[in-house]
Amino acid sequence: MRQEGKKFIVDAMLGRLSRWMILLGYDAVYFRGQTDKELLEKALEEGRIIITRDTRLVENRPQKQMLLIRSxxxxxxxxxxxxxxxxxxxxxxxxxxxxxxxxxEQVDLESMRGEIPIKAREQATELFRCPCCGHLYWDGTHPIHIMKQLKENLGNIFE
Ligand SMILES: [Zn+2]
Known part of the structure; x- marks a missing residue:
């Protein structure tokens, strides 16, 4: 069951999939490069599993570290x-x-309350910050909306 250590690279044609994988907590990066060679090199370098819809890529380079998306x-x-x-x-x-x-990383909400939009201030009970880009995240309507979509579309997994 433990997949937490796994890392992924999502092929250029699957941008929406890559965004949702990150929302779910997968360590996934979106490949914005051009060639299959670049994709394979980056995957190998960073130890990432390739998520792709490219049948040719999977057929030509049979290796375990790939998932071919069918739909x-x-x-x-x-x-x-x-x-x-x-x-x-x-x-x-x-x-x-x-x-x-x-x-x-979780940060202290009280001391940072001024940093988030007024509308969110009343709802937020927890605040998190990206150590890389500094973007702030809080609980409230966004997470509820995401959970609702997951339950609606992948119900049996997110009940
Ligand atoms: Zn960030």
Whole structure:
């Protein structure tokens, strides 16, 4: 069950999948480069599993560190990842920066309250910061909205 140590690189055509993998807590980076060679090199260098829809890439370079996404439908794509690499999502969801994919650090909400939008101040009970880019994250409507979408679309996994 423990997949927490695994790292992923998501192929350029799967941007939405890459964003949602990070929301779920996967250590995933989105590949913005051009060539298959670059993708393979980066994956090897950083020890990342390749997530791709490119059948040719998977056929030409048979190696275990790849997952070929079968569906063109986004929620089926995410379901395939979640089933192939299950995690304890209750613990991992929304723990990473959606920009950098690094783990967030909890910071003191009271002393930072002035840094977040007025509307969010009343709702927020916890505050987190990305150690890489400094972006702030708090609880409130965004996490609720995300959980709602997961339950609606991948119900049996996120009940
Ligand atoms: Zn960041």
């Amino acid at each position: 063109t439908q986004f929620w089926e794509q995410l379901r395939q990842v979640v089933e192939a690499f299950p995690m304890n999502f209750r613990d991992t969801i929304l723990t990473r920066c959606s920009i950098c994919s690094v783990l967030l």
